[in-house]
Amino acid sequence: MLFSTEEYSARLAGVRSRMADQGLAALLVSDPANIYYLTGYNAWSFYTPQLVFVPADGPMILFARAMDADGAFRTSWLPRESIIGYPEQYVHRPHVHPFDWVSFALRERHLIAPAAKGCVGLEMDSHFFSPKAYRSLVNAIPEWTMVDSFELVNWVRSIKSPAEVQLMRSAAQVCLSAMRTAVESIEIGVRQCDAAAQISRAQISGTAGIGGDYPAIVPLLPTGDEADTPHLTWNQERFQKDQAVVIELAGAHHRYHSPLARTLVLGKAPERLVRLSDAVADGLNAVLAEVRPGVPVRELARTWNWTLATHGLEKPSRIGYSIGIGYPPDWGERTISLRSEDESVLAENMTFHVIGGMWMDNYGYELSEAIRVTATGVETFTSFPRELIQKGG
Incomplete structure (x- = not known):
């Protein structure tokens, strides 16, 4: 790992502290710089949808294109079970979106209901979070109250170690x-x-x-x-x-x-x-x-x-x-x-x-x-x- 386990733990703790301040029960991170900051994942894969699910408590989950999942394992500190690849048939298709599949995967893991107890933060101004991605999440997870996270992780990043x-x-x-x-x-x-x-x-x-x-x-x-x-x-x-x-x-x-x-x-x-x-x-x-x-x-x-x-x-x-x-x-x-x-x-x-x-x-x-x-x-x-x-x- 590029950074110590203690440093990655401190980064996640800083993010969760700010989540609590903003009333967020979960956070969806789609900015590749923020994904890298939290997980260490580094590849030229951000042209397809990817995100990290950060619950208020429990392990993070990284979702990426299936062919990129191994790359995530090679560069990230996350264990294999926390790196999930979505199927190829969801890539660049007009009537489906990868977050349709990701939403169902979160539901299968019983992670929807706990996050529904508060708001779920989205990186609404991220360069790689599209209107179609937003629509996919809103339609697939009606239980969630989704709000802008206002560059939450970016602000944690502002003071360097x-x-x-x-x-x-x-x-x-x-x-x-x-x-x-x-x-x-x-x-x-x-x-x-x-x-x-x-x-x-x-x-x-x-x-x-x-x-x-x-x-x-x-x-x-x-x-x-x-x-x-x-x-x-x-x-x-x-x-x-x-x-x-x-x-x-x-x-x-x-x-x-x-x-x-x-x-x-x-x-x-x-x-x-x-x-x-x-x-x-x-x-x-x-x-x-x-x-x-x-x-x-x-x-x-x-x-x-x-x-x-x-x-x-x-x-x-x-x-x-x-x-x-x-x-x-x-x-x-x-x-x-x-x-x-x-x-x-x-x-x-x-x-x-x-x-x-x-x-x-x-x-x-x-x-x-x-x-x-x-x-x-x-x-x-x-x-x-x-x-x-x-x-x-």
């Missing part, structure tokens, strides 16, 4: 290798797709001592005029002289992610980009200086907004989010957002991707750090120079 922190440090070493590869690969005349291929190779190869994992998000490379918007990938065009390239990527190790963003110019940076980079650096440094346990998240946003305002700028979007385990399509935990409306308070061993991203008209700049809240301040997971990179100018 020492073992998880170490995995994120390892992921950061992979991230550093990938970012160095990105800077080396991006050259005038090189196709964007070829640079992306080199970055992906570095992400998966990792370092001599730390193997890489596939990241939840592919390398993002908004280039030239397109750098005025985030989340663009690459194309077959060649990099040109004086183009700016925003590089956002992550290192992943055992599904734990450490992201990083930097901006590179192939030539001499225009003055407007230099000014923007100075403003973003001031803002990010001011935010990191505020990080410590007990600080409300909104104070970080206030510090960012105030610093940016001194440069005559503003940023309407959030400046970061909680990170840890990640599966496609996202490495964020979908809980804490670093913005003025968030009521969360920082605690030791929370981990975040803090993003100074500014997208202007026909140009943009991004600078980010993956961080941990320490007992007295902040740990940045990577040590890549925090500056605008000018290459060949």
Whole structure:
């Protein structure tokens, strides 16, 4: 097992404590990151329906496609009797759903009535929980009162154990290798797709001592005029002289992610980009200086907004989010957002991707750090120079 039996027990206890607080008699977990957190199961099987049944008391049960059940046994700490495969004829059929079969399997095991004594939580905002899955459960188990669990497991995940922190440090070493590869690969005349291929190779190869994992998000490379918007990938065009390239990527190790963003110019940076980079650096440094346990998240946003305002700028979007385990399509935990409306308070061993991203008209700049809240301040997971990179100018 990747983690100790004691750690897995503590995770389940944390989930059940929160279930009790929310009045849940059972919880159905469908987010692959949450399934991995609770059971250790790790495979590319989340494109078909799967879930973990978590009762208020008693063993968890993992339901997956029959051909994936052995994979679940290979990677999960659960005993074989707690891993149940549903038949192949339920996969991608128009008039039946795997949760029809799962619901009957729960009924056969006399698990419906105990869960009917309270509400049953569903991960209503999970990327892999479809309307058809919901309809299947509602129709098959009318005894249950099903409610949104409001990212229950995700919130338990927000404070990392020492073992998880170490995995994120390892992921950061992979991230550093990938970012160095990105800077080396991006050259005038090189196709964007070829640079992306080199970055992906570095992400998966990792370092001599730390193997890489596939990241939840592919390398993002908004280039030239397109750098005025985030989340663009690459194309077959060649990099040109004086183009700016925003590089956002992550290192992943055992599904734990450490992201990083930097901006590179192939030539001499225009003055407007230099000014923007100075403003973003001031803002990010001011935010990191505020990080410590007990600080409300909104104070970080206030510090960012105030610093940016001194440069005559503003940023309407959030400046970061909680990170840890990640599966496609996202490495964020979908809980804490670093913005003025968030009521969360920082605690030791929370981990975040803090993003100074500014997208202007026909140009943009991004600078980010993956961080941990320490007992007295902040740990940045990577040590890549925090500056605008000018290459060949």
